[in-house]
Amino acid sequence: MHPSALLGLLSFAAAALAVPTAQTPHSTRSISNLKSHIKNVVILVMENRSFDNILGGQTTPGLENPLQTGPFCNPFNLTDPSEGEACTAPKSFDSVINDPDHAIYGNNIQFYGEFVPSNEDIARGSLKATNKGFAHEQMRLYEDEANKTDLVTQVMHYYTEDQVPVLTSLVKNYLTFNHWHSDIPGNTNPNRAALVAGTSHGHGLNDNGFNNHELPNLSIFQQLTQTNHTWLNYVDPAGGTGPDAGFYNWTYASNNDDKIVPLAQFYTDAAAGNLAELTYINPSCCGVGTTSMHPSGLISDGESFIKSVYDALRGSPQWDDTLFILTFDESGGFHDHVPAPLAPRPDNLTFTLETPNGQDYTFPFDRLGGRIPTLLISPWVGKGVVEQKGVNAGGETVSYSATSILRTLGYLWDFEPFTPRVEWAASFEHLIRGVKREDTIEVLPEAEAFKSVRV
Numbered sequence: 001m002h003p004s005a006l007l008g009l010l011s012f013a014a015a016a017l018a019v020p021t022a023q024t025p026h027s028t029r030s031i032s033n034l035k036s037h038i039k040n041v042v043i044l045v046m047e048n049r050s051f052d053n054i055l056g057g058q059t060t061p062g063l064e065n066p067l068q069t070g071p072f073c074n075p076f077n078l079t080d081p082s083e084g085e086a087c088t089a090p091k092s093f094d095s096v097i098n099d100p101d102h103a104i105y106g107n108n109i110q111f112y113g114e115f116v117p118s119n120e121d122i123a124r125g126s127l128k129a130t131n132k133g134f135a136h137e138q139m140r141l142y143e144d145e146a147n148k149t150d151l152v153t154q155v156m157h158y159y160t161e162d163q164v165p166v167l168t169s170l171v172k173n174y175l176t177f178n179h180w181h182s183d184i185p186g187n188t189n190p191n192r193a194a195l196v197a198g199t200s201h202g203h204g205l206n207d208n209g210f211n212n213h214e215l216p217n218l219s220i221f222q223q224l225t226q227t228n229h230t231w232l233n234y235v236d237p238a239g240g241t242g243p244d245a246g247f248y249n250w251t252y253a254s255n256n257d258d259k260i261v262p263l264a265q266f267y268t269d270a271a272a273g274n275l276a277e278l279t280y281i282n283p284s285c286c287g288v289g290t291t292s293m294h295p296s297g298l299i300s301d302g303e304s305f306i307k308s309v310y311d312a313l314r315g316s317p318q319w320d321d322t323l324f325i326l327t328f329d330e331s332g333g334f335h336d337h338v339p340a341p342l343a344p345r346p347d348n349l350t351f352t353l354e355t356p357n358g359q360d361y362t363f364p365f366d367r368l369g370g371r372i373p374t375l376l377i378s379p380w381v382g383k384g385v386v387e388q389k390g391v392n393a394g395g396e397t398v399s400y401s402a403t404s405i406l407r408t409l410g411y412l413w414d415f416e417p418f419t420p421r422v423e424w425a426a427s428f429e430h431l432i433r434g435v436k437r438e439d440t441i442e443v444l445p446e447a448e449a450f451k452s453v454r455v
C-alpha cells in the first residue's frame with residue numbers, strides 16, 4: 001500500500017473512533033443540544049468538604065490533587081516556622097470531631113494567613129492567597145482538645161480511592177470539574193443561597209433570616225414556577241440543611257411551600273417516573289448519623305446516601321433525560337491548595353463580622369470560596385472526563401463556581417442571569433454530548449465503613 005493511502009486510512013479510523021466533537025460554550029448549538037437531551041435536573045448539595053480532602057486520592061488523570069500534584073504543606077504556626085510543618089497524606093478518618101473553621105475570617109486566615117486581609121490589595125492582585133493557614137487555624141481552635149498529630153491530620157489528610165468507593169466510581173464513570181469553587185468563602189446557608197439565587201443578599205453567616213424565610217430575592221424556585229416549570233425540594237426530615245427553597249419569602253407568600261417535601265418521596269417519585277423538572281435535595285447535617293459528610297457526620301454515611309440517590313435515578317424511567325449535579329456547599333475549613341479567584345460582586349451589599357482578634361472584617365463578596373468537588377452525572381456526559389476551567393459569556397477563561405449552575409439552567413429553561421455574578425459565571429451546557437451512552441453503571445459499589453472510626 002502507498003504510504004499516503006495508509007495515512008488516509010489511519011486518519012479515517014481515528015475520526016470514526018473520536019469522541020463527539022466538543023461543543024462551544026454559550027453557542028446556539030450547545031444550548032439546543034442541552035434542551036433536546038436534558039428534561040430533568042437533580043441537584044444534591046453535600047456539606048463542608050474541600051476538593052483536596054474528598055478527591056485528594058483520585059488517580060484519574062487531569063485532577064490536580066495531593067496524590068497527583070502534591071504533597072502540599074502548611075506550617076503548624078504561620079508566625080513561627082521553627083514549629084515545623086504538616087503535609088497532605090493519604091488516609092483520613094471516617095469523621096472529624098473538631099469541625100474546622102469555615103467562617104469568613106477562618107477562610108481568610110486559611111487562604112491569606114490573616115483574619116483581616118486588605119480587600120483592596122486582594123482586588124488589586126498585590127495580596128495573593130497561598131492557602132497555607134489550614135493547619136495553623138485548626139491548632140489555634142482546638143489545641144487544648146486534641147493532640148497536634150490528630151489536628152493536622154483532620155485538615156491536611158485526604159481520602160484514598162478505596163476509602164470512598166462510591167465517589168471513586170462516579171469519578172471514573174462520569175465528569176468531574178477540576179476547578180469548581182463555592183461562591184462565598186464562608187458558611188453553608190450564604191453559599192446555598194448563592195447557588196439558588198446568585199446572591200446571599202448580604203448574609204455572611206447562618207443567621208435566622210434563612211430559617212425565618214426572609215430572603216427577598218428571585219430564586220430558581222420562583223423563576224421556574226412563574227414560567228410553568230416544575231420543581232420539588234426534598235428534605236431529609238432529620239434536618240440540618242435548608243430547606244433551601246424555604247430561605248425565600250416568595251415560597252411561603254405564594255403558597256409554594258407545599259413543594260418542600262420529605263426525602264422518602266424522592267425514591268417513590270424516581271421509581272414511578274414522577275420527578276419534577278428540577279429535583280433539589282437537602283441532605284441531613286451535621287452529627288454522627290447524618291448524611292451530608294459535614295463533620296462529625298461520617299464520610300461512609302454520606303457515601304451510602306449518594307449511592308442511594310444515584311441508584312434511584314439510574315433505575316428511574318427518567319434516567320435517559322436526567323442530569324444529576326453532585327456538589328458541595330463550601331470547603332468546610334479543609335485544606336485545598338488552589339487559591340480562590342476574584343469574581344464580580346452580585347450586588348452592592350457587604351457583610352461585617354468581628355474576628356477572633358477583636359478586629360472587624362468587612363467582606364464585599366468580590367471573590368469565590370474554596371475549591372470543592374462537583375460532578376456531572378448523566379448518560380449524556382463522557383466517561384471518566386475531567387473538565388478544567390470554563391469560558392464565560394465575555395470570552396474569559398474562568399474557574400467554574402456554584403453560580404455556573406444558574407448560568408446553565410438559564411439556557412435550559414430560558415431565563416436571564418439573576419445577578420452580575422451569575423452573568424459572569426462559566427456555563428457547562430457544552431459538556432452535554434450529542435450521543436447517549438449505553439454503558440452507564442447500574443448500581444454503585446457499597447460504601448466502605450472505615451475499620452477505625454477515629455475522630
Ligand SMILES: *[C@@H]1O[C@H](CO)[C@@H](O)[C@H](O)[C@H]1NC(C)=O
Pocket residue numbers: 077078079080136139140143
Ligand atoms: C504561634 O507562634 C507565636 C509566636 O511564637 C505564638 O505567640 C503563638 O501562640 C503560636 N500559635 C499557636 C497556635 O501555637
Ligand SMILES: *[C@@H]1O[C@H](CO)[C@@H](O)[C@H](O)[C@H]1NC(C)=O
Pocket residue numbers: 147149150
Ligand atoms: C494522638 O492521639 C491519638 C488518639 O486520638 C493517639 O493514637 C496518638 O498516639 C496521639 N499522638 C501523639 C503524638 O501523642
Ligand SMILES: *[C@@H]1O[C@H](CO)[C@@H](O)[C@H](O)[C@H]1NC(C)=O
Pocket residue numbers: 199201216217218346347418419
Ligand atoms: C434582592 O432583593 C431585594 C429586594 O427586592 C432587591 O432590592 C435587590 O436588588 C435584590 N438583589 C439582587 C442582586 O437582585
Ligand SMILES: *[C@@H]1O[C@H](CO)[C@@H](O)[C@H](O)[C@H]1NC(C)=O
Pocket residue numbers: 226227228
Ligand atoms: C403559564 O401558564 C399559564 C396558565 O396556563 C399561562 O397563562 C401563562 O402565560 C404561562 N406562562 C408562561 C411564562 O408560559
Ligand SMILES: *[C@@H]1O[C@H](CO)[C@@H](O)[C@H](O)[C@H]1NC(C)=O
Pocket residue numbers: 212213214215249252253
Ligand atoms: C417575609 O419576610 C418578612 C421579614 O422580612 C417576614 O416578617 C414575613 O413573615 C415573611 N413573609 C412570609 C410569607 O414568610
Ligand SMILES: *[C@@H]1O[C@H](CO)[C@@H](O)[C@H](O)[C@H]1NC(C)=O
Pocket residue numbers: 346347348
Ligand atoms: C452599585 O453601586 C454602583 C456605584 O454606586 C452603581 O453604579 C450600581 O448601579 C450599583 N449596583 C446595584 C446593583 O445596585
